[in-house]
Amino acid sequence: MEFWVTQAFNGISYGALLFLLAGGLSLIFGMMRIVNMTHGSYYLLGGYVGLTVIWQNGPFVLAILVGALVIALIGVGEWNAFLKRLGGQELGQVLTTMGFALIFQDLGLVIWGGDPYTIPTPQVLSGAFELGQMFFPVYRVFIVLVALAVAVVLWLVLERTRVGAMMRATVDDAEMARGVGINVTLISMCVFSLGAFLAAVAGVVAGGFVGVYPGADFEILPYAFVVVIVGGMGSLKGAVIGSLMVGLLDNFGKALFPELSYFTLFAPMAAILAVRPTGLFGRA
Amino acid sequence: MRETLFQGYQGVVLGVVGLLLFVAPPFLSSFLLTLLTQSLIYAILAMSLDIILGYTGLASLGHAAYLGLGAYSVGILSTKYGAGFWVALAAGVLLAVVVAAIFGLVALRATGVYFLMITLALGMVVWGLGHRWVSMTQGDNGISAIPRPKLPLPWSFAESIPFYYLALAGFLLAFFILRVIVRSPFGQTLVGIRESESRMRTLGYHVWLHKYIGFLIAGGIGGFAGVLWAYYNGFVSPADLQLATSVEILLMVALGGRGTLFGPALGASIIVLLKNLVSVYTHRWLLILGAVYIGTIVYAPEGIVGALRQWTQRASPAPLRAET
């Protein structure tokens, strides 16, 4: 019992982190069909920028905000200069974003050095809630709360606002949306920067418990892809469920079948894809 | 359309390149020769990807898996069971084809971005196996001390020049097999599918089956490259089949020119040389490699061979259309 509760909690909190990372990626996928290999770099660079803020004695919240905004700007730049012209060209997108990923990786090394760091977190977020024999780290609860807040805000924006309606229309059918006078380019740019923003938030938040270190970009990227593929591209609901599934699968996989930890992640994904090539909640 | 002036050119170019490759070894330092050997092996891999990427129009993000399957077959069979060259070669290619047959069933249900994502996932599965199936693959350390092949020939392939010729023979074999395939009616059908899948379906072609066979061929030749790669290095490790390798093969194909066979081979040798020669001058070679990725898409979206073709087409008034 204890085991199941603890591991479920771990899985959910890791899933929450993955949701922050992959939620935006899913929207980017859904709207622009852009395979973004730079997404992991946004996560890493966000962590680094946040770390710099903290080194300048900035508070934790400011680190998250500054990190996210800086990366959102970088994302907008990358999208404007290169990606918006590559609609429908998967190969071009993969190679361009991979090029940026390599460049960001090396720039990160040049600017921040190769040492791993953890981002110091506020005192209130350290320690754990104790419940009998079980420990629930406060920081993990915090991650879940952040992810919940982001999910709710995203849902409200998508479902309840005019901009959200335009976004949904663009995901459903970009041509039609353009036809009815929606500025698809502008909407796409906003979504792309939102994705970068959220990835950077994930990077700073993750910095508090898994660290900021060279290599984090390509380590986390497959997880983000898996979430998006399983959940289905362009679906918020899919991203939420995909993240939880991947978090839990990964966690119980590690705990129950440590030798197979990679397969417990990829095998269900292959199975889902074999049945539903567009993921659980994706549209073709 | 096939017997155009450009085809004549192409024949001459290929002949000259082939001759140069054949007579080159004595004039090269042994280090350059090893780089050229690497280039030839990667060229095979890039050409195999060209079948599905260039001719069929499906971008795969998991092609390094086949390199790995071929290489691990050699590593396991020759170090654990003392298998010789032919056995390891047959096993490597066969394993790659069998795995491609399974992966194809899953991956070919999708196109475009979905195809990319699924192949990425399948590639990660093979990579994960390389890492985690320690009893078979020795995990992270990889399998080392793979002996060079011994054939009943007067040369020892442990020396770099004979091995270069082995790689060259492999390259030429792969090139001609693939060339025959792409110029056959089957290959033309693949191109037709790339241009318009629905039209080919309407015309009564079995689209899925053509793609599937193309996928198997790409896997098999990719496995062949893996066999040579393992013998060349004398070891195999999971690093050979990581995601970055798969993306790099895509770059080779795009840089040289999709759908031209010769282009991907050229692209492979450029990237191999670039990675190894630039890193001599600067530790920031990743920045340059990154710039090459972006530059390829911005300045040469059709690749080097594609750009050359456009240029020759402009230069000569004859009604030309490159064989695609």
Added chain:
Amino acid sequence: MIPRVFIIGLMLVLFVSPAAAQGPIRLGFLTILTGALASPGKEMENGIRLFLEEHKNSLSGRPVELTVLDTGGTPAGTLTKARELVEQRKVHIIIGPLAAFEAYAIAPYVNAQRVPTISPSAAADDLTQRKATQFIVRATSNSSLPTQPFGTYAAKTLGIKRVATIADDFAFGHEVVAGFHKAFEDAGGQVVQKLWPKLGETDQGPYIGQLKKDIDAVFIGFAGVAALRFLKQLENSGLKGKIRVLANQTAVDEALLRSMGDEAIGVVSASHYSAALDTLANRKFASAYRKAYGTDPGYYSVGAYTAALFLKQALEKVGGKIEDTEGLLKALRGAAITDAPGGPIRLDKYGNPVHNIYINRVERKEGRLQNTVTHTIEGVSQFWNYPEAEFLKQPVYSREYPPCRFC
């Protein structure tokens, strides 16, 4: 093969004109300067550069020509760079590479080419045990060398009875844990649980959650960021101070300590080095290193520096004739350095060091974390106190060996 011809040719020239011996010593250095392992790779380079600076780029009266190449952290890249060093740069000797999988990749090649190679960091046990090769010697302890005496010490001196182990799931982690496991149980302790997060595991939470409640201590075998992450997450789980943490040599390496916070305080580890080691040689080395690079030296920089010390002594023995490969190898294997930064060090017949092992505890001194030496075990070899022949008969340390009898 060209290099062999080259070396023979060079030796012929030597006989004719002794002046040729005054040409430069070409030293090849393989490290990792890009990607995830760039930081330790840079430390390695710092170590060799500091050494050459101290010796004014000259050994045995001959100038040293250093070529540093970046392997990119892949085995294939390492082999290509080794080829470049040997065939293009015609180096006489190689120091490097960083990682065990890189060392395995180049071992057959440097043997075939007869290029003496000193490994300053790659720790794979078998490199100097069952797969020992003639041309490779090691300047740093192999994976299980420090953890074997540590196991004995933990059981006998610290009085620890029940231990859970957790380590990166790759050869280095397996060997580190296995060495501890065997010696600890032979001294009366019990390893009751073994956990293996995969290399690069982002979330250690699931493993921390699984730790048995009735253990006295947890032994960790991590390299790099995983150690940082584990200690941080252990603290977050509220377990810090409730379980003792024992660590292998790299988990609290000086290079990591500077990124760690209070969560690391109190961790006890076993290593062949500590920047806080209070000997004349180390005070000199550590202060020179701090002056040059602004940080404490650690595992990787000391490894490269010590490798160069070996080279220096061997060269002196052969009168600076680095072209005399046989003589140099013999001298390398017979080298004994009394004042290395980590104390006296010599090589056994497999080319692996015999040196002191220090039991260190992480403490905060002068505002920064350091490994305070609390105990010294002198002259430790890779076979610890086991008979060599018997030791080599058992399988190489792995995930499965020794088997977990009390799990």
